[in-house]
Amino acid sequence: MNKIMTTLAALAIATSSVAASRQPAIKLINRLAQIQKQGIMIGHQDDPMYGCSWSWEEGRSDVKEVCGDYPAVMGFDLGDMELGKDKNLDGVPFDRMRKEIVKQHERGGIVTLSWHSNNPVTGKNAWDFEGDAVSKILPGGKLNKKFCSWLGKITDFILSLKTADGKKVPVIFRPWHEMSGGWFWWGEGRCTTEQYKKLYRYTHDFMMRRGCSNIVWAYSPNLADQTETVEHYEKYYPGDDVVDLIGIDIYQRAEHSNAQYQGWLRSELDVVKKVGENRKKLIALTETGYNNIPDSTWFTQALLPVLKEYPICYVLLWRNAWDNPMENYIAAPGKPSEQDFKEFYNDNKTLFVKDIK
Ligand code: BMA
Numbered sequence: 001m002n003k004i005m006t007t008l009a010a011l012a013i014a015t016s017s018v019a020a021s022r023q024p025a026i027k028l029i030n031r032l033a034q035i036q037k038q039g040i041m042i043g044h045q046d047d048p049m050y051g052c053s054w055s056w057e058e059g060r061s062d063v064k065e066v067c068g069d070y071p072a073v074m075g076f077d078l079g080d081m082e083l084g085k086d087k088n089l090d091g092v093p094f095d096r097m098r099k100e101i102v103k104q105h106e107r108g109g110i111v112t113l114s115w116h117s118n119n120p121v122t123g124k125n126a127w128d129f130e131g132d133a134v135s136k137i138l139p140g141g142k143l144n145k146k147f148c149s150w151l152g153k154i155t156d157f158i159l160s161l162k163t164a165d166g167k168k169v170p171v172i173f174r175p176w177h178e179m180s181g182g183w184f185w186w187g188e189g190r191c192t193t194e195q196y197k198k199l200y201r202y203t204h205d206f207m208m209r210r211g212c213s214n215i216v217w218a219y220s221p222n223l224a225d226q227t228e229t230v231e232h233y234e235k236y237y238p239g240d241d242v243v244d245l246i247g248i249d250i251y252q253r254a255e256h257s258n259a260q261y262q263g264w265l266r267s268e269l270d271v272v273k274k275v276g277e278n279r280k281k282l283i284a285l286t287e288t289g290y291n292n293i294p295d296s297t298w299f300t301q302a303l304l305p306v307l308k309e310y311p312i313c314y315v316l317l318w319r320n321a322w323d324n325p326m327e328n329y330i331a332a333p334g335k336p337s338e339q340d341f342k343e344f345y346n347d348n349k350t351l352f353v354k355d356i357k
Contacts (some may be wrong), residue, residue, distance in 0.1 A: 024214040028110070028170035029244055032216070032282050035072075035356055036313040039349040041110065043073025043316035044330050045287075048100045049092050052332035055322045056096075062320050062332035067345035069352040073314045074104045079116030079126060081157060082150035089116055089125065090321070094157065101161055105169040108357035112172040112218070112286075112316060115154065119185045120147055126184050134191035134199050151203060155210045168214040174286060175203050178249050179236045180221040193236055200238035220247040220286040223264055228271045240279055245313075247286030248272050254294060258302040261290070265306045273310055285315040289329030296336035299344035308349055 035041060044063050047070065049055070051062035063071045076097050079089040087093050101111050118124065120143050121131030137147035161169040179196055182188045186199060204217060224232050237243070248268040252261035269285070276283035285307070290298055307315060321327035331341030344350055 021208075022213045024168045024170040025216050025244070028172070028214075028216050029282065032110075032245070032313045035351065036282065036311055039351045039355070040307050040312055041072035041314035041351045041356060042344075043075055043110075043112065043314050044071040045075040045077070045316060045319040046090065046092060047071050047074045048103070049096070050322045051320045052325070052328050052335060053322060062330060063352075065333050066331045066338055066341050067352070069345070069354050070104070070107065070109060072351050072353050072356050073110045073112060073316060074100070075112045075114065075316050075318075076101065077114045077116055078154055078157065079114075080118065081115075081153050082117055084153065090319070098157070098160060101171065102163060102169055105161075106163060107353055109353045110172070110314070110356075111169070112174060112314075113158075114174050114177055116184075117150065120150065121185075129182065129185045129187065129190045131185070132191075133185045134195045138195065138198055138202065148206070151206045152210075155207050155212060158207070158212050158215060159210070161214065170214045170216060172216045172218050172245060174218040174220050174247075176200055177218075177220045177286070178222040180224065180232070196236045197238040200236075201242055204238070204242040216244045216282075217242055218245045218247060218284075218286060219243045220249055222249045223251075223268060228267045230271055230275055233268075233271045233275060240281075243279075243281060245282040245284060246272060246276055246279070247284040247312075249287035250285070251288060251318075252290040252298075252302070254291065258295065258298070261302060262306050266309070269306070269310045269312070272312075283310070283312050285312055287316050287318055289318040291326045292328050293331070293335070293337045297340045298337060299331070299340050300347070301340075304344055304347060304350070 047061050047063055051060065054060055061070055077088055081088065081094060104111050116126040118126060119128045119131060119133055120137055121133045122128050135141055136143040138144065161171065163169060176186045176199060178184060179187045182190065186196060207215060219237060221233060221236065250264050250268060272283050318329040319327060320330055320332055331337045345352065
């Protein structure tokens with residue numbers, strides 16, 4: 001048993017006092033710790049909703065059509081739910097999302113949720129950082145009531161995730177992600193670190209008070225400008241009592257070499273691993289990918305060698321948008337990386353649904 005596993009065993013014991021109120025979440029945390037010993041789960045955002053060349057057809061999945069199995073982890077985004085819309089910012093109907101989340105759970109897979117929330121001050125999207133929004137939605141701020149109604153909608157959805165026999169479906173929830181970049185209204189330079197931590201904790205406390213016993217809470221900053229340090233990584237960390245899993249979001253772009261990308265992965269994952277051991281938290285690569293995968297052997301040559309060096313429980317590759325090839329991040333039938341992804345699938349360290357059932 002390596003050090004991180006020992007600390008995870010301790011984590012299961014440490015959280016046992018709250019087990020009654022968090023039973024579905026604790027079960028998932030323990031399962032993730034077990035799976036982590038076996039290998040790395042491969043995840044894909046919006047996997048059953050659309051792919052590189054199709055959209056909304058039920059039963060389809062680019063990953064399954066390439067390698068014969070569903071990704072072990074599926075990611076979905078709640079953005080626009082707060083406005084009461086019936087589809088998210090990428091056109092995914094929330095009813096369909098609920099259905100696919102339950103299906104993924106029932107086939108033995110795992111689900112993670114992000115939330116590209118609109119800016120509550122300007123009414124524009126998550127990338128609009130004007131308006132000093134965080135200070136206005138916290139208690140005492142003039143938009144606190146509006147924000148509570150937004151949180152209420154997210155809470156209701158998460159509470160509605162149930163199997164046919166009424167059991168709550170556990171999910172890894174990753175609110176207020178990529179805060180160390182300045183592109184979202186909750187990110188670096190858009191609020192103070194103290195306000196950020198309050199926002200995270202307020203979200204946590206609100207949802208837990210309303211009975212979200214099925215949430216595994218995740219903290220996921222983005223790539224640092226310089227070599228990552230523990231101090232920088234933890235700058236916005238809201239506290240051990242409100243976080244179960246820590247991770248990092250890192251992307252490769254056309255202007256970056258594989259070596260550069262691998263250097264970033266190692267710099268970040270070294271720190272994530274260290275913090276995970278110190279704080280007894282699960283660790284993951286919470287988002288990654290290479291736009292439209294210009295290197296046809298990227299999965300086995302760039303990503304896999306680094307993944308194998310770290311005891312992470314999952315990696316989430318971003319979506320295969322049918323309407324934008326620059327937003328394609330995983331293999332699909334007929335794409336140049338198809339063969340390489342099959343090899344990636346066949347590696348005994350990568351886990352798909354059949355491997356974790
Ligand atoms: C971003 C991009 C956007 C998308 C958003 C939410 O990273 O993929 O196109 O709208 O995620 O899925």
